Amino acid sequence: DAGITQSPRHKVTETGTPVTLRCHQTENHRYMYWYRQDPGHGLRLIHYSYGVKDTDKGEVSDGYSVSRSKTEDFLLTLESATSSQTSVYFCAISESTGGLYGYTFGSGTRLTVV
């Protein structure tokens, strides 16, 4: 496996609080991604990074921010959590340019906003 870990694995938080999810990789891959997965919607891209301090928005980026200060860590922050952000969050890495080999996913973070 590519050595990708997510933390925490589960979290319950209150509406309006900030939450940060962490994705850590040990393989020095350039590309990292944050997705959320919801019933009926599949996996949707929130933000992605193509290098240290290089990030861009995905299709569902509102209410989320990211940071990548070093290659191995990609942080996702919910600035003020809402119930609509209750979801399973997956981090992924790309092991090649062009996506020829697809992505490798972390085990996911189950976030519940109450």
Place this chain on the structure above:
Amino acid sequence: RKEVEQDPGPFNVPEGATVAFNCTYSNSASQSFFWYRQDCRKEPKLLMSVYSSGNEDGRFTAQLNRASQYISLLIRDSKLSDSATYLCVALTNFGNEKLTFGTGTRLTIIP
């Protein structure tokens, strides 16, 4: 219209049977395609890439039809362990490394 569409199923298939999934994509510029497998409450895992000429990996065969913009996955001699959700995936922005996922097709193999 979703960029990648799949029949959500569920498909309930007896063990040993052959099952086929189809998937359509709307962006004709999509470059690469994949099938992922996702077990319940687990992360998606790459099952196989899909090449223009079609490719086979053991009991699994993937086909790509660019003219009709669909991808297929065939599973022969299905096993109980094949029970999972199968995700169809298209690389829609070459160079930006972004994959677009279908919502998945749920497969249950019945003993």
